[in-house]
Amino acid sequence: MNILQALFFPPEQPGGVSSMVPYIQDRFKAMGWQTELFSLPKRIRGKGQEELPFVTFDVGPYKGNATVDKYLQTLMDYLWWTRLRITKSYDLIHAHHPIAALVMKRVFPDTPVLLTIHSSYERELMLNGKIAEGGLEHQFLTGLYGELEQLTDGILTVSASFRDYMAPYLKAPGNVKVIPNGFDEKRFRPVSHENPIPQLITVCRLVPAKGLDVLLRACALLKQRGKPFVLHMIGDGPIRKELEALAVELDLYDDIIFYGYMLHPEEFMPFFDIFVLPSRAEAFGSVFAEAALCWLALVGTNVGGIAEQIDHEENGLLVPPDDPEALCEALDKLVSDPIYRYNMARAAWNKAKQVYSLQRVIVQLQRVYESFRPA
Structure with missing residues (x-):
């Protein structure tokens, strides 16, 4: 044909x-x-x-x-x-x-x-x-x-x-x-690594629909609990300045790295530990499958295609949208327990390989x- x-x-x-x-x-x-x-x-x-x-x-x-x-x-x-x-x-x-x-x-x-x-x-x-x-x-x-x-x-x-x-x-x-x-599995190569401080990453266009304001507020709560982390934000968009200002307001600016646009983030993701994106809606959410193929633990919102990719507490964690406290709790579980985090990441990789x-x-x-x- x-x-x-x-x-x-x-x-x-x-x-x-x-x-x-x-x-x-x-x-x-x-x-x-x-x-x-x-x-x-x-x-x-x-x-x-x-x-x-x-x-x-x-x-x-x-x-x-x-x-x-x-x-x-x-x-x-x-x-x-x-x-x-x-x-x-x-x-x-x-x-x-x-x-x-x-x-x-x-x-x-x-x-x-x-x-x-x-x-x-x-x-x-x-x-x-x-x-x-x-x-x-x-x-x-x-x-x-x-x-x-x-x-x-x-x-x-x-x-x-x-x-x-x-x-x-x-x-x-x-x-x-x-x-x-x-997704072509050959594009994604998990890398064995041990980060002394848990590394969080999100990849998306910086727009309100992605719920990044919720992510920053959840990270502020996580910091108040005394849990160390670094959040890497890959992407650009119209609300970048607002997010940077919010990071300063929440005393998070030293804990976040804003990278801007990146052509092939899948080459970068395998070196991190947790992928998180609290979208307010997603038809599918391709970046979750990509992160899973990079052997990252997943945290997402219980909406749209994200909820079809993540089976809660089996291959990742789901939280309600617009809920910083629930998101903080999910991140805390993964940040605090490397073995639990590894098991979630391995299960996410297995499902992504089989289904996507x-x-x-x-x-x-x-x-x-x-x-x-x-x-």
Whole structure:
């Protein structure tokens, strides 16, 4: 089969789907399948003029809203770039973003278009304080789920919890297949080490949705208990200055290292002890599987795909979101007991190897792709 993997972000972007799909491409190429990647370069902004029609709702009442207009312009830009750059046909198009799926079905109406929805843009905007639940932008963005269900030939997502999240906006949510993200084990090499002081690490974009303010408050409580640690924060984002100010306010600045953006954090993670990220929502949370493959003990919130990766007190610890005291208690358990920490990390590594290996995901995707094979 000749398959196009249609991304939104260019494949060189770090994290999540953008870094995962090239590995999928390589595996299918090794099996003799023709697979290509396509994405919208960052420089393409404001080029498109051709509007896409919507079939399940009237987009007219939403125009004039800044968030909606930006989304519609991005759709037109992606359409312009697709018409300009793609001159051949494919047996199947696997889109990894709603914009890519809507455009590809417009350009290739007779080609099966499969969509994996990896995350929720509207939920991210709400948690980051950009839009209100039930507002105009929220109505438009959630309305897209029905549009995608109507136009695409199949929908996948990365966790059962995210399928449940989408269910109210779909006519047949039971048709959505769950295939979690997969990771090439060769990228992750656990390193034997003994840190005299427990080393905590978090890797994410610095935005409110990740709950990093909660993490700092939990660390302040941990410090008050007299427990030594160092917290390493890898990532950048709009609230970095706020987090640095909060660290100073909580008397934590000497206990935290802010690294900023890092292209390949998985090369850095194996030298630490505990991965912690108290997200307020996650469709999957790829970084938890990556940390597990680096043999780190895991602490996360009982939300979305995190709760599907972590079995509480078996391969990590789960805490409620927005609860610094509970997060402090979980960190205290791991910081205080190296043997317990080691056992959690080993169990996390075992589960990640078994459930989130790239080969397992390739097998699942191959079955789905085969169902679209031309007669």
